[in-house]
Amino acid sequence: MSTKSIYQDRRIRKSKAALKESLIAIMKQKDFKEISITDIVQTADLNRGTFYKHYQYKEELLEEAIDDVIKDLIDSYREPYQEVEVLIVSKLSSSTIKIFDHVEKYSNFYSLLVKSNVLFELQKRICDELKKLVLQDITNQPLQHNINANLIASYQANAIWGMISEWIQSEFIYSAAYMAEQLLAILHLNSAKNTYRET
Amino acid sequence: MSTKSIYQDRRIRKSKAALKESLIAIMKQKDFKEISITDIVQTADLNRGTFYKHYQYKEELLEEAIDDVIKDLIDSYREPYQEVEVLIVSKLSSSTIKIFDHVEKYSNFYSLLVKSNVLFELQKRICDELKKLVLQDITNQPLQHNINANLIASYQANAIWGMISEWIQSEFIYSAAYMAEQLLAILHLNSAKNTYRET
DNA sequence: AGTTCTATTGAACAGATGTGCAATAAGTTC
DNA sequence: GAACTTATTGCACATCTGTTCAATAGAACT
Incomplete structure (x- = not known):
């Protein structure tokens, strides 16, 4: 053999x-x-x-072309966050932050997809993968407050993708570090806003 | 005339x-x-x-068919949240929560879209609209911490859509009230997690 | 090596696509 | 109501689609 x-x-x-x-x-x-x-x-x-x-259709061919990029995205997420340039809020954040590096790495390819109006196939693929990854993180640290794992996973995955697609459509005028900063700032903002309303 | x-x-x-x-x-x-x-x-x-x-193509026809639904979605968001069944965390939450009612109202149509694999056209449309709405809210209450308005708007819009699409794909096994509860719980969770890590 | 397996080819086919045109029907305007 | 405007129709055309077929070439296995 x-x-x-x-x-x-x-x-x-x-x-x-x-x-x-x-x-x-x-x-x-x-x-x-x-x-x-x-x-x-x-x-x-x-x-x-x-x-x-x-x-069957050209979309299927494109899907296969995207596969390599998706593989790198997953690697980026799984890779432990070594350089501590900014304040880390949680492990979830540290993982998702790495994704911005990945997108920057493939910015040409991502831009091409946006230009060709095939962002949505990509969007589904990425959000699905992100969701899986978030779910894996969640199962390790059991949830408080009766949170539905699938819902919070989709919430997180799509939120991150929202920032990413915004970034792509801005033609990458921001750096990956700035994107990471912004994600952290947004999470901080939620925290501040909630505690303000609760007290 | x-x-x-x-x-x-x-x-x-x-x-x-x-x-x-x-x-x-x-x-x-x-x-x-x-x-x-x-x-x-x-x-x-x-x-x-x-x-x-x-x-030009059937996608364009579908887009127009979606328009009516989108109009109702915007109305749902703008409508002030009257019934205080659950604890309201912020004005943003109270607006987005209403969207779950809208999706439930059009659940048949949404399910049809999911079944036909045209969710992505819809996804773009909805996230675009949600983003605009969030942006309007943001401009009223100026941002702290140098937050990028476009980024947080996309973050919020896509996060909400993530929960919605999860809901649709579950064939609406949850009630709208449960979805609203979950959104609030997730926001609370962020708050709790952040304060825990920071102290 | 030879044998088996199967991917690729070229050709052909009915159906769908996208576009153009003159004729006609239906709407709008006064 | 009459005059004007334009949406719709039916037809035709070249191109693209998705599939089938036998023939051939290339790869895998012993």
Whole structure:
């Protein structure tokens, strides 16, 4: 049994890679909605049947192209926060803060997605992943006040993504450090506001 | 000058209404991606050219169908929170809480959107609107701690939407009141966690 | 090496797309 | 009501879509 058997057929790898590369290349010129399957297979120099052998629609191809980026996002989140430049409020914050570094790293790709109006596929993917990660953190430290784990996880995940999408649409005029600062400031603000109203 | 002149041509109104109605009807049976323009105009009993006269793609038609729902969402947010069933943490909370009532009111429509995998168009629209509303609230009460208004607005808007989408995907197993309770509990939790870590 | 397996190809097909045009129907304005 | 304006229609067209098929080429396994 060779080690190659667990991987895909080399022909499949090559075809898929060519298709992804072509899609991203065309996305730099055309809006995603305007790109046809014929466009993709022509620049990839492949038969149209080859596309349909592996994918149903171009969105599915894009999804696979995003996979690598998502993997890095997860790594960023899991990576322990070493440099203590700013005051850390909680472990949740320290993890999510790292994500801004990841987005900055892939800012070109993210911008491309925004420009092509395919932000929403990405949005779902990212929020789903963030939610899973938050859920894992939550299960370690049991919840007070009868908080619903799924709800707070979605709350946190989408809140973070809200800041990220705002950042992307601003064409990255802020630094990752500034984004991290802002997240901390917002969490502090919630704290201050609540204690003010409660006393 | 008649009062009708400011409104659309009656023919346009009728055509658009028929197209929207047909789209929603078909969406109850087919996945959004599988619905063709020909499908829509056939059930609407209109010429295909009529569709292209007003819209470019079916997504644009759907967007218009969502408009009415969005209008109600904005009304829900703006409506002052009268019934004090639960402890109100802040004015922001009291406004956002009303949104859960709105979503429950349109739960059938929201479920339909989720089922048809067109949640993302909706998501963008809603988060955009929520952000605007939050921004209006913020400008009234100036920010402390050098908080970036756009960032906190997106943070809040997407966080709320995160809970909403979680709610929808759970097929509305929770009541609107429970959702409101949970939002308050999450805000309280942030407060508690922060003060704990800071002292 | 030879054998088996399967990805890719090219061709063909019905259906959908997006656009254009002249004819007609329906709306608006006075 | 008459004149003007424009939405809708039916038809046609080239292109794209999604699928099927036999033929071929390439990869995997012994």
